[in-house]
Amino acid sequence: MTRKTFRQSLSRFWVGNAVPVMFVVLIAFAIPLSRFSANYLVGEVITRLGRDSFLVFSLLIPIMAGMGLNFGMVLGAMAGQIGIILVTNWGMTGVGGLFVAMAVGTPLAILLGWAAGIVMNHAKGREMVTSLILGYFINGVYQLVVLYIMGKIIPISNSAIVLSRGYGIRNAIDLKTMRQSLDRLIPLKIDGIQIPVATFVVIALLCLFIWWFGKTKLGHDMRAVGQDMKVAEEAGIKVERTRIIAIIISTVLACYGQIIFLQNIGTLNTYNSHDQTATFAVAALLIGGASVARASIPNVFIGVILFHTMFVVSPTAGKQLMGSAMIGEYFRVFVSYGVIALSIVLYAWKRVKEREQSRSSLRGDQDL
Amino acid sequence: MSEQEPLLELKGITKEYYGNRVLTDVCFNLRRGEILGLVGENGAGKSTLMNILFGMSVISETGGYNGEVCLEGTTVNFQSPFDALAAGIGMVHQEFSLIPGFTATENILLNGEVLHDNIVTKVFGPRMKTLDFPAMRAIAKNSIDLLGVNISPDTLVAEMPVGHKQFTELAREIHRPEMKVLVLDEPTAVLTESEAQVLLTSLRRLADTGIGIIFITHRLQEIFDVCNRIVILRDGKVVREVATTDTTMPQVAELMVGRDLSGHAAASTEYDAATETILAVEHLWVDMPGETVRDVSFDVHKGEVFGIGGLAGQGKLGIPNGIMGLYAAGGKVRLHDKDVPLNEPAAPLAAGMAFVSEDRRGVGLLLEEALDWNIAFTAMQAQNKFMRPLLGGLIKWRDDRAIRDLAQKYVKALDIKCTDTNQPAQELSGGNQQKVCLAKAFAVEPDVLFVSEPTRGIDVGAKSLVLDALRSYNRDKGTTIVMISSELEELRSICDRIAIVDEGRIAGILPPTASAKDFGLLMIGRRTHEQEAVNNHD
Amino acid sequence: MTSIRTLIDKAGWPRIIIALLLLSLFLAAPAVGVRVDQSLTDTIVRFGMNGVLVLGMIPMVQTGCGLNFGLPLGIIAGLLGATLSIEFGLTGAGGFFGAIGLALPFAVLLGWGYGLLLNRVKGDEMMIATYVGFSSVSFMCMMWMLLPYHSPTMVWGYGGTGLRTTISLERFWVHILDDFLAIRIGQNFMFPTGMILFFALMAFVMWAFFHTKTGTAMTAVGSNPEYARASGVSVDRMRTISVIMSTVYGAIGILVYQQSFGFVQLYNGPFFMALPAVAAILIGGASVNKANITNAIIGTVLFQGILTMTPSVINSAIQSDLSEVVRIIVSDGMIVYALTRSTRKSR
Structure with a gap:
């Protein structure tokens, strides 16, 4: 009996933490193989913490509301990119430009988030796959807008960002003065490593917001809706509205996150920058130990650190191990998708198991 | 006390569903501090009555009702359960309506949280108010204490035993200061005997604070333990309203089940107990949610129509579903003296059994x-x-x-x-x-045909056609039929023997000619020693 | 009037809009100088190329496993068959059917494992299928570099490791089906008889399968798993069979596609191949849990028709290449639409 419970608790721990543990092991092998210096690695990870954390945070609230991993966050990323394009067109510069881009992106993100929320309310029980495909669909609309409507219907005066044919936005936009304007707003260098202090301050504020949000009525309602829509509805909580708000918040945060991401990178790849946004953000969060139904602030940071360490070291590790950097690059893509697949499978599996477990406890005393 | 106006009064409530009258001129009242027992068979109209009281949308969607509901002297007509709640009528359902990952406090105050204003509230509205957990905890604790049970307000519902969940549910209803009327629908069904006793004590304490309680249960003993008066519903009518002290349990049971067998051609004229046993069930348990079978043994003779009756939720439906392999089951089932494996739907079919499920759709x-x-x-x-x-x-x-x-x-x-x-x-x-x-x-x-609730949800004309079809199939082909039904009259009109299931066990097996009182007593879980003997003998 | 309304209800607005769009594109074609016969040929060829892949959607939809976003798994089996066939130097019809023969064991094996997985995660099949597809494609990206292939046609020539991203079928089995009994009328019209016959054969096999005891049981499983179980059918077994069938059709489908296209695309090639096939069957009138061969045929014609006509007609009309955008909006829009229809009765 005790053996059985020990095995049960062990398997429960494994199901709960399998992913981060596997990654720690993986990275422990890969780092020595890559032969990067500690200094370089730390610098890379700090840069990427600043660059990516905000985007990952945008996933937390829909998880709280029981809507799973919001692959539709790319909608927000696209809104942010449109903000950046317009701001560049208007010739705005520096941190001010970034904030105007956010201001322009916000209403767009709210609109898109609202639409996505409605769509997902119509697809209860398959929110994730719907949000994923919705992301692809809106990507089509985005391309239509950026490639054909901008410069034709929406006036674009800055010829540096317009394609030579006279309309449509160029493939790559140099963000010039906006580049790292937030990261370097408060300059700090430790041991040659650039610390993006202001970005970290923004992220800290976001953490504070999310922590506080969990204590509000709305956040509380979201948790209730996330756990049991029917009970929440019976208690008088407006379930559909709450879910829509969750998606709107996520989309708006993703919009800001993408702008922060782009200012760090320094160039906007108009048609590709948002391609992998959701995949990488989701993968990072899951690697941090989150699941489809539960995610916390530490999951974000652990995830970004583990995921991006792996991201940095895998090409060189691949080269050392297999003689080809390409292998490492394919490997990290495989890991991103694989970890998402694994997490969803584990989650679905756990749900089935829990259902069985609760039923077996019902059976109890019958075998008399 | 008796001079006061009634807290809740139902006057001439009549309700039809699609021309089908389910409630006829129902009148009764509830006083402050009183516990009223509401009893009746399935389909007697209890749930429709409660739906009317709570303004469930199904009532207005099907054309409303006639009659009046008065709360403290004023006529009310609730449009939704939230209206009823606001007016001070609460209900504890049979199924839990709790959020598993929330604590007792959070569940008790679900969507009724104590909130604080903050700066953001001004801009973004009241949903950005922050929760005042200490105040909420105090309210929850108060409410739990009122029930006289020992549950920490900080326990997660998911980690509670079933009984505590029931109390949490109850605490949620009574934490509101405006609470006047409380309806409990089979609250003891999931509780152990000692937990049920604690609940009954709690109800008494609540009533003493001036709340009026309507208590729905099929366990008559509990009614007699705690209620002041009993209202007995049958076929949508109040057949008796009586003070608990003025009646006895057998009387109530008989009134509940009703009509004595007059004018019914009992089918059992040529039933011969000596025919060979075709199906033998020994110590069957079935894990069917809501219809758990605990330990059931019976024999069915070749060519007979064997009835299985009992109240909803007692496990009668679990029996055929378990035998046919649709729900996890254990025990022994033998057809023609050959074991039929359980938990494999293909096996009983191959062995020569078939099943008409109660869940048609x-x-x-x-x-x-x-x-x-x-x-x-x-x-x-x-x-x-x-x-x-x-x-x-x-x-x-x-x-x-x-x-x-x-x-x-x-x-x-x-x-x-x-x-x-x-x-x-x-x-x-x-x-x-x-x-x-x-x-x-x-x-x-098939050699043996299980038919589960064959007339549920179909109109009167179709009912007799279906029963006739079964009867003639039994007569012409000699097929043994096991019929499970909530309608005792239906069973008595067609079956050769009728087993009554109570709490997952067979309470007794009676001939269709037995009196309504005998059936009623079996259904309400009052097994006498003689009946136990009959059961074991069979 | 009412009959028109019922027709619209039955077909659904998205299908009608797409059909009208396609019709207007064909009508507009001559006006902007696009040859209709050429367009027809293209449409038919693309129908043949994609038809078998779309047929592969049917079994899983029918057993209630949902839309097979995991189609890349079948495609990988097909790619293994194709590369092995080239590795063994098989050419002509032998090469093509050899590729099918070599692909089948992989498809059955992968489908079986995939089916077992999906049986453990009922209710979340589509999301998991998507990511099983994605991760297996990216896993194979590594494998294409590591597997010990030698054929010089396929391996990077100069110092590189692994297989090329695209492998020409020129000397192997290019157009082996297209050209079989092909009918040519004039300069611009060609009917790829062999490929269409092959599609018909695959469709017939599918049709016949659904007329057997197992096929009937599969349909019942999708329609109401509880009913099927109560009738003694093993729901899990039927689902596994359907997943294997879908995967096998995916493998054969990609080979048909490649022989017409002329190249084998490895690495990231199969990534997004599931979406057009899913979109096509939905456009053809299927829902998330009901699909038949007619849906597959109509859907493929409409969807591939749009894909053929938009670049030629719209580009000639407004001098810009909208085809990619139209493809994304039509296919993904259709899928989102289908996902938001609640088809299953809520219980």
């Missing part, structure tokens, strides 16, 4: 497929009927013509109203759908 039919498929499918899959072997038996080709012929045969024999055999099952009326389910089972040509 969920299990009984392929709603989107044509009639002929619905009728032929089970026989096709379980017995390889309606198949043409091709390439020397390598391929089993569906014989669409044979399927159509079969369907047409049954459409004619059972008088199924349909455009043709290609019509999807979902387009038929309930009665005709039930006939399709029967045809499906008949097509298997």
Whole structure:
């Protein structure tokens, strides 16, 4: 009996933490193989913490509301990119430009988030796959807008960002003065490593917001809706509205996150920058130990650190191990998708198991 | 005390569903500090009455009701359960309505949290108010203390034993200061005996604070333990309203089950107990949610119609579902003296048993497929009927013509109203759908046929057609039938013997000619020693 | 009037809009100088190329496993068959059918494992299928570099490791089906008889399968799993069979596609191949849990028709290449639309 419970608790721990543990092991092998210096690695990870954390945070609230991993966050990323394009067109510069881009992106993100929320309310029980495909669909609309409507219907005066044919936005936009304007707003260098202090301050504020949000009525309602829509509805909580708000918040945060991401990178790849946004953000969060139904602030940071360490070291590790950097690059893509697949499978599996477990406890005393 | 106006008064409540009268002129009242027991068989109208009281949308969608509901002297007509709640009427349901990952406090104050203003509230509205956990905890604790139980307000519901969940549910209803009337629907069904006792004590304490309580249960003992008065409903009418001290349990049981057997042709005239046993069930348990079977043993004789009755939730439905392998089950089932494996739906079919499920739309039919498929499918899959072997038996080709012929045969024999055999099952009326389910089972040509709630949800005319079809099938083909039904009258009109199931066990087996009182006593869980002996003997 | 309304209800607005769009594109074609016969040929060829892949959607939809976003798994089996066939130097019809023969064991094996997985995660099939597809494609990206292939046609020539991203079928089995009994009328019209015949054969096999005992049971499983179980059918077994069938059709489908296209695309090639096939069957009138061969045929014609006509007609009309955008909006829009229809009765 005790053996059985020990095995049960062990398997429960494994199901709960399998992913981060596997990654720690993986990275422990890969780092020595890559032969990067500690200094370089730390610098890379700090840069990427600043660059990516905000985007990952945008996933937390829909998880709280029981809507799973919001692959539709790319909608927000696209809104942010449109903000950046317009701001560049208007010739705005520096941190001010970034904030105007956010201001322009916000209403767009709210609109898109609202639409996505409605769509997902119509697809209860398959929110994730719907949000994923919705992301692809809106990507089509985005391309239509950026490639054909901008410069034709929406006036674009800055010829540096317009394609030579006279309309449509160029493939790559140099963000010039906006580049790292937030990261370097408060300059700090430790041991040659650039610390993006202001970005970290923004992220800290976001953490504070999310922590506080969990204590509000709305956040509380979201948790209730996330756990049991029917009970929440019976208690008088407006379930559909709450879910829509969750998606709107996520989309708006993703919009800001993408702008922060782009200012760090320094160039906007108009048609590709948002391609992998959701995949990488989701993968990072899951690697941090989150699941489809539960995610916390530490999951974000652990995830970004583990995921991006792996991201940095895998090409060189691949080269050392297999003689080809390409292998490492394919490997990290495989890991991103694989970890998402694994997490969803584990989650679905756990749900089935829990259902069985609760039923077996019902059976109890019958075998008399 | 007796001079005061009633807290809640129901005056002449009448309700029809699609021309089907389910409540007729129901009148009774509830005083402050009183516990009123509401008893009746399934379908007596208890739930419709509660739906009216709580303003459930199903009532207004089906044309409202006649009569008046008065709360403290003013007529009320609630449009939604939230209106009822606001007016001070609360309900504890049979199923828990709790959020598992929340604490007792959070559940007790769900959507009624204590909130604080903050700066953001001004801009973004009241949903950005922050929760005041200490204040909430205090309210929850108060409410729990009032019940006289020991539950920490910080326990997660998911980690509570079932009894505590029930108390949490109760605490949620009573934490509101405006609470005046509390309705409890079978609150003790999931509790152990000692937990049930604690609950009854809590109810008494609550009533002493001036709340009026309507207590619905099938356990008459509890009614007699705690209630001041009893209202007995039967066929949508109040047949008796009586003070608990003025009546006895057998009296109530008899009133509940009702009509004595007059004018009913008992089917058991030529029943012969000496015929061989065809089906033997020993120590069967079935894990069917809401219909748990704990330990059931019985024998069915060849050629008889064996009835299984009992109140809802007692496990009678679990018996056929377990035997047919649809829910996890254990014990022994023997057909023709051969063991039939459990938990494998194919095995009982192959052994010669068939089942008409009570869940017609969920299990009984392929709603989107044509009639002929619905009728032929089970026989096709379980017995390889309606198949043409091709390439020397390598391929089993569906014989669409044979399927159509079969369907047409049954459409004619059972008088199924349909455009043709290609019509999807979902387009038929309930009665005709039930006939399709029967045809499906008949097509298997079983030795033993289980029929579960064959007349549930179909109109009167179709009811007698379905029962006639069963009767003639039993007579003409000699098929043994086990019929499970909530309607005792129906069982008494067709069965040779009737077993009554209570709390997952067989309370007793009676001939259809036994008195209503005897059936009633078995249903309400008052097994006497003689009946126990009968049960064991069988 | 009412009959028109029922027709619209039955077909659904998205299908009608797409059909009208396609019709207007064909009508507009001559006006902007696009040859209709050429367009027809293209449409037919693309129908043949994609038809088998779309057929592969049917079994899983029918057993209630949902839309097979995991189609890349079948495609990988097909790619293994194709590369092995080239590795063994098989050419002509032998090469093509050899590739099918070599692909089948992989497809059955992968489908079986995939089916077992999906049986454990009922209710979440589509999301998991998507990511099983994605991760297996990216896993194979590594494998294409590591597997010990030698054929010089396939391996990077100069110092590189692994297989090329695209492998020409020129000397192997290019157009092996297209050209079989092909009918040519004039300069611009060609009917790829062999490929269409092959599609018909695959469709017939599918049709026949659904007329057997197992096929009937599969349909019942999708329609109401509880009913099927109560009739003694093993729901899990039927689902596994359907997943294997879908995967096998995916493998054969990609080979048909490649012989017409002329190249084998490895690495990231199969990534997004599932979406057009899913979109096509939905456009053809299927829902998330009901599909038949007619849906597959109509859907493929409409969807591939749009894909053929938009670049030629719209580009000639407004001088810009909208085809990619139209493809994304039509296919993904259709899928989102289908996902938001609640088809299953809520219980």
